[in-house]
Amino acid sequence: MSETQSAADLSDRIAAELPYLRRYARALTGSQKSGDQYALATLESILQDRSVFQADLSAKVGLFKCFHAIWASSGAPAPEEDSSTLARAQAHLARLEPNTREALLLSTIEDFSIADIATIMDISRDEVRYLINTARTDMQDSISGQILIIEDEPIIASDLSSIVTELGHSVTGIGRTRDSAVALGKSHRPDLILADIQLADNSSGIDAVNDLLKDIGNVPVIFITAFPERLLTGERPEPAFLISKPYREDQVKSAVSQAMFFASTETLKV
Structure with a gap:
């Protein structure tokens, strides 16, 4: 397969998974606008560097892994202008242990395995299990x-x-x-x-x-x-x-x- 054909195939596989990345990003940020901004940033990053897909990863795992690299570096979801709802949400989110919501969403909504979540978030499987259990308790009680x-x-x-x-x-x-x-x-x-x-x-x-x-x-x-x-x-x-x-x-x-x-x-x- 030529390099051009390989790139086209990768693009098709990423496109098939993109709706689910949008869903995940929107759930993290609480809005279509902010979530889609993160999804777009992920695609722009992949255009610059596709090396993550050279590993033995599925297109979906690779796509979400690229997203998480950007998400982790940003530190928090980008609030929309004049959004008291998101501002209030940020106050609640600040009380949660880092990465707990991400692990819970990846597991329950996106249906990734513990092993895949560990790869996406670049943490151990035991840490994934801990984060999911902590998220369930913190969010349900808050x-x-x-x-x-x-x-x-x-x-x-x-x-x-x-x-x-x-x-x-x-x-x-x-x-x-x-x-x-x-x-x-x-x-x-x-x-x-x-x-x-x-x-x-x-x-x-x-x-x-x-x-x-x-x-x-x-x-x-x-x-x-x-x-x-x-x-x-x-x-x-x-x-x-x-x-x-x-x-x-x-x-x-x-x-x-x-x-x-x-x-x-x-x-x-x-």
């Missing part, structure tokens, strides 16, 4: 709030309700359709919305969320979808938090805990 669930399947809605309640949050209601979800959100403003994409009457969970946010203002949203890459193109305003279907309990817990750090609400426990 924040509580009120959550609106938008889900048309009763069993899944009940499961999600149980998961977030176990974390110490309360459920303000469960909307099965676009109209019912909007009505619930307007009657009792949530601190976070957990929404499926396809609802009972063939309406869209995305439309329900957009309608609701126009009325109640900015609230963190976690979408649940079988096709997360379709919402991570970078071509329009997109969610910072996504869970892939079928989800696992630890994925929901991790995403909810991460998202609540970026919730501007009086129910946050300092």
Whole structure:
């Protein structure tokens, strides 16, 4: 294979993994803008130096490893201008042990193995395990709030309700359709919305969320979808938090805990 063909193949493999890097970066920073800035910086770095991909690493591990080199050197996510939400989140994040959120997200949301996380973060496997366990404890104990669930399947809605309640949050209601979800959100403003994409009457969970946010203002949203890459193109305003279907309990817990750090609400426990 020629050098040109090899470079093209690498570009294709990186492009296939880029939506998941965007998802991860947005979850770390709490916003599309900041997360995508980090993703772009990662791609620019790879254009300058592709040596990390010469090792025996998958394209996804290599991509995330490049990202982490940049993330670690920056020291903290870049807050957006005039963002009291992110400023407040930074105060909470500063109390957490370094690298704990990163390890937890890589494990639960991105589904990397302990060995892969160790490679990405350039630490030992034992340290990865320690960071994940510490993150679970720190994040679950630091924040509580009120959550609106938008889900048309009763069993899944009940499961999600149980998961977030176990974390110490309360459920303000469960909307099965676009109209019912909007009505619930307007009657009792949530601190976070957990929404499926396809609802009972063939309406869209995305439309329900957009309608609701126009009325109640900015609230963190976690979408649940079988096709997360379709919402991570970078071509329009997109969610910072996504869970892939079928989800696992630890994925929901991790995403909810991460998202609540970026919730501007009086129910946050300092």
